[in-house]
Amino acid sequence: MNGILAGRAPRRPSALEWLRANLFSSVPNTAATLLILYLGWKLAPPFIDWAFTGAVWSAVDPLICRDRQGQGACWAFVVEKHRFILFGAYPYDQHWRPAVAIALLITLYAVSALRAMWRPRLALAWLAGLGAIGMLMWGGVFGLPFVENERWGGLMLTLLLSTFGIAFAFPLSILLALGRSSHMPVIRLVSTAYIELIRGVPLISVLFMASVMLPLFLPAGVSIDKLLRAEIAMIMFAAAYLAEVVRGGLQALAHGQDEAARALGLSYWQRTLLVILPQALRIAIPPLVNTFIGFFKDTSLVVIIGLFDLLTTVKVALSEPAWTGFSVEAYLFASLVYFLFCYAMSRYSQGLERELARGSAARTLREN
Amino acid sequence: MNGQTERAAKTPIIEMRGVNKWFGDFHVLKDIDLTVTRGEKIVICGPSGSGKSTLVRLVNGLETHQSGRIVVDGIELSRDLKSIDAIRREVGMVFQQFNLFPHLTVIENLTLAPVWVRRMAKKEVDGAAMRLLERVRIAEQAHKYPAELSGGQQQRVAIARALAMRPRVMLFDEPTSALDPEMIKEVLDVMIGLAEEGMTMVVITHEMGFARTVADRIVFMDQGEIVEAGKPEEFFAAPKTERARLFLSQILGQ
Numbered sequence: 001m002n003g004i005l006a007g008r009a010p011r012r013p014s015a016l017e018w019l020r021a022n023l024f025s026s027v028p029n030t031a032a033t034l035l036i037l038y039l040g041w042k043l044a045p046p047f048i049d050w051a052f053t054g055a056v057w058s059a060v061d062p063l064i065c066r067d068r069q070g071q072g073a074c075w076a077f078v079v080e081k082h083r084f085i086l087f088g089a090y091p092y093d094q095h096w097r098p099a100v101a102i103a104l105l106i107t108l109y110a111v112s113a114l115r116a117m118w119r120p121r122l123a124l125a126w127l128a129g130l131g132a133i134g135m136l137m138w139g140g141v142f143g144l145p146f147v148e149n150e151r152w153g154g155l156m157l158t159l160l161l162s163t164f165g166i167a168f169a170f171p172l173s174i175l176l177a178l179g180r181s182s183h184m185p186v187i188r189l190v191s192t193a194y195i196e197l198i199r200g201v202p203l204i205s206v207l208f209m210a211s212v213m214l215p216l217f218l219p220a221g222v223s224i225d226k227l228l229r230a231e232i233a234m235i236m237f238a239a240a241y242l243a244e245v246v247r248g249g250l251q252a253l254a255h256g257q258d259e260a261a262r263a264l265g266l267s268y269w270q271r272t273l274l275v276i277l278p279q280a281l282r283i284a285i286p287p288l289v290n291t292f293i294g295f296f297k298d299t300s301l302v303v304i305i306g307l308f309d310l311l312t313t314v315k316v317a318l319s320e321p322a323w324t325g326f327s328v329e330a331y332l333f334a335s336l337v338y339f340l341f342c343y344a345m346s347r348y349s350q351g352l353e354r355e356l357a358r359g360s361a362a363r364t365l366r367e368n
Numbered sequence: 369m370n371g372q373t374e375r376a377a378k379t380p381i382i383e384m385r386g387v388n389k390w391f392g393d394f395h396v397l398k399d400i401d402l403t404v405t406r407g408e409k410i411v412i413c414g415p416s417g418s419g420k421s422t423l424v425r426l427v428n429g430l431e432t433h434q435s436g437r438i439v440v441d442g443i444e445l446s447r448d449l450k451s452i453d454a455i456r457r458e459v460g461m462v463f464q465q466f467n468l469f470p471h472l473t474v475i476e477n478l479t480l481a482p483v484w485v486r487r488m489a490k491k492e493v494d495g496a497a498m499r500l501l502e503r504v505r506i507a508e509q510a511h512k513y514p515a516e517l518s519g520g521q522q523q524r525v526a527i528a529r530a531l532a533m534r535p536r537v538m539l540f541d542e543p544t545s546a547l548d549p550e551m552i553k554e555v556l557d558v559m560i561g562l563a564e565e566g567m568t569m570v571v572i573t574h575e576m577g578f579a580r581t582v583a584d585r586i587v588f589m590d591q592g593e594i595v596e597a598g599k600p601e602e603f604f605a606a607p608k609t610e611r612a613r614l615f616l617s618q619i620l621g622q
Contacts, residue, residue, distance in 0.1 A: 260467035263428055264481035264533060265456035274480060278471045356471075 062322040069325065077326040078333045081317040085333070088153015088308040094145065098156040101133045105159055113348055115355065133160075149227050153308030155337060157227075161299040161309070165234045166292055172235065173242030178272065180243065181250055191243070198240035203301055206233045211305035230302045238295045245291055249284030250276065282356045289349035293342045310334055379406045380439075381537055381568055382427055387436030389422060396422050398592045400436070404537075409569045411579040411600075414589035415615060420572045423589070424539050427570070428452075428459040441536055457485060460530030464542040466522045468514035474501065474525050475510040478532045486533065493532075500528040504558050520551030524558055531562075538562065540571040574619055580604060588612045 013021065023033045054072030056065050058079055065074035078085070087098045108129045111117055137156070140146035152160075179191030198206065210233035211226065218224070224232075253276060261271040281288070300311040308316070314334045318327055382404040389397040396419045404410055412420045425431040426438060429445060429452040438445040440455045469477050478497035482488045501507040504524040506517075514522055523543055530538060540559065544552045556578050563569055563582045573579065579586055579600055586603040588595050590611050596603070607613045 254465075254467075256463060256465050256467035257469065259430055260461075260463060260469070262430060263456060263459075263461040263463075264529070265453055265485040266481060267453070267485075270484050274484065275469055279469075282471070 065326065073329050073332075074326045075329060077317075077323050077329050081323070081330075082333075084154070084317050085310065085313045085330075086155045088157060088313050089151045090153065090156075091145070091147060091151070094139075094147065097136045097139070097144070097147075098152070098154070101136045102156055102159060104129055104133055104136075105163060115352075149225065152227070154313045155310050157302075157308060158296075158299050158310040159341075161231060161234060161302065162296045164231055165238055165295060165299070169235045169238035169242055169295075172239040174246050174277065176239060176243035177246035177250060180247055195240045195243050198237055199244070203234075203237050203298055204304055206237050207301060207305050209233070226305065227307065230305055230307055234295070234299065234302075238291070238298075241291050241295075242288065245284050245287045246280065248287065249280035249282075252283045253280050282353075285349055285353050285356075289345055293345055296342060296345070297338060310337060380404065381406045381408075381441055382570070383437070383439045384423075384426075385437045387426065387433050387438060389419075389426070389431065389433045396592050397426075397433070400594060402587065402594060402597075404568065404570060406536075407566050407568055408584050409563050409582050410571065410585050410587055411583040412570065412572045412587045412589060413574060413576075413579065413615070413619075414595075417591075418589040419592040420589050421541055424461075424541055424570055424572055427537070427539055428456050428461055430461075457533060458536045459539060460533055460535035460537070461539045462523070462526050462530055462541065462543045464545050466514070466519070466526045466546070468522055468526055468529070470514050473511050473513055474506070474517070477514065477525060478529050481529075481533050497528075497532055500531055501525075503531075503561075504528045505554075518551060519547045520554045523547065523551075523555045527555075527558055527562070537568045537570065540569065540573065542572050542574075544573065544575060576604070576620060588615065590615070 024030045050071070051073050054068065056068055056072055056074050056076045058076050062076075065076055068074070083092070083095055086102075087095050090098055108126060111125065112122060135141055136144070137152060138147060138149070176191045176195055179187045180195060182188045182191070207230060210229045214224070214229055257275055257279065258271060261275040266274065300309050302309050303312040303315075311334055314330045318324060318330050380403045382402070384400050384402045387397055387400040388395070400423060402423075412423065414420050422431055426433055426445075427440060432447070433445075441458050443451050443454050445451060445455060468474075469480070472480065475494070475497050478500060479490070479493045482493045482496070483490060498507060498510065501510055504527055506521055506524050506528070509517055509521060509525075514525065517525065527538075527543075543559070544555050547555065552575070556575060559569070559571070559578070560582055569582075571578075571583075583600050585597055586600050587597045588603065588607075588609075588611075595611050596608050598608075603612070604616070607616055
């Protein structure tokens with residue numbers, strides 16, 4: 001970098017130079033490097049031994065795993081139970097349906113990630129995709145046997161709860177954030193009260209209220225499905241958190257932007273949609289994704305009202321007497337699944353930030 | 369001057385009568401009376417905190433007054449949102465800090481309001497925007513983002529953006545104060561060109577050279593009052609008040 005600024009052609013440093021500059025530049029740096037190398041040397045080989053070389057990958061009988069317990073991981077458990085962990089209590093011979101549904105959802109995520117696809121037609125694709133997923137999961141049409149949503153579970157449930165949760169909570173949170181920044185006292189008061197109230201209560205209690213108390217208030221004969229109740233509770237909760245993140249983005253925006261838009265005669269909604277939100281949401285991408293990731297993992301709390309999300313199916317699989325004691329393997333597997341989705345979100349947001357930063361990047365370049 | 373143009377020139381486009389404004393207990397504007405006629409160029413000057421900026425921002429409703437009457441292009445400015453919207457369509461404004469929309473390209477900055485507020489066809493707007501960019505000599509930057517331009521270029525884009533709405537009046541709130549010295553001239557040149565085309569202009573500036581050559585009238589403000597107003601040659605040669613004399617000596621004395 002300095003080479004570029006000084007006008008000299010930058011030369012690639014040799015490996016040795018790089019090592020010296022980055023890993024052994026000072027006494028504390030050298031000490032830290034050596035310590036980390038030592039820990040790696042002490043910890044990595046036993047872990048690799050346990051997780052890979054000494055592991056039991058398949059077993060017709062759990063007893064083979066028992067014999068090697070403590071020496072090698074029992075991935076046979078995950079292999080044996082993966083269908084239950086991923087699909088829950090969904091009828092075994094129908095597991096291809098949630099599998100196709102998951103593939104469809106992931107395809108929708110991937111397509112939506114491309115900015116070139118951000119057109120009105122994408123919304124139609126989502127509607128069609130979700131319709132297809134609904135048909136697959138419930139069935140009852142095209143000769144598919146009906147499966148009530150009480151039996152949905154595992155990864156599919158986690159993905160459905162988070163996808164619908166974010167899809168509804170995010171727009172709601174934008175309205176709440178705008179409401180809280182509004183000049184109209186009633187709107188501001190209602191938004192602020194909602195945010196503070198929901199944010200001040202644990203998610204678990206919101207879920208309990210939705211599942212236990214809400215039915216008490218409904219007129220006789222009207223009942224809302226348990227899954228839907230949980231989803232509504234999660235949306236309400238996530239919206240309150242996201243609203244504060246969005247409001248942070250709104251406040252980071254220079255006041256002159258709104259003034260310039262007003263001076264041009266743009267209406268409130270035109271200013272908000274064309275000038276304010278595109279900038280505020282870009283500023284808020286890192287904390288927004290942070291909240292999305294937290295929300296994705298929070299879906300595991302639905303266990304307390306008896307829904308079988310990914311983490312719960314793991315727990316249930318472990319409770320089978322033949323397989324008790326392999327919880328490390330089981331939870332490592334669940335963590336890996338959670339991690340893959342969260343890491344994908346994180347990487348995507350970093351890419352999006354870079355892509356949208358063209359304007360401000362040019363500014364920093366010039367100011368330096 | 370023949371009778372007809374004289375009458376046209378005398379048609380008021382901004383009229384302020386007995387306008388008062390307070391920020392809390394602070395009396396920012398005191399009994400302001402000011403008439404700007406069609407085609408007139410007015411330069412407002414005065415020490416900082418004298419209320420010049422607030423005065424100009426009242427004209428397009430960025431600030432609200434508490435008493436008095438303001439009529440712009442025949443429309444009385446009231447709390448009614450419709451009247452404010454109608455006035456904003458006719459009044460362009462250029463800010464000290466440019467306030468371009470950083471997430472839009474230069475040309476998108478120009479076309480946003482004509483498309484959404486005037487509901488003009490995109491094609492027509494694009495053509496008009498390119499012609500405006502040529503007029504402020506920046507057409508080759510049309511597809512860049514504001515942050516990729518110099519301050520002087522940004523301010524010229526901001527002027528073009530305001531002109532894209534085809535306003536009848538242009539307000540300038542210290543348009544060159546945030547610029548590096550070498551960029552001031554390019555912005556002033558654009559403003560002089562605009563004045564020569566007959567645009568009605570209200571300009572807050574401390575560029576006294578500009579004021580001398582362009583202004584029909586100088587309005588000097590201090591402590592929320594219009595202290596004196598007159599032709600530039602009179603104002604600069606023989607200011608009537610002690611406050612104006614002091615101000616001029618401070619800003620021209622350097």
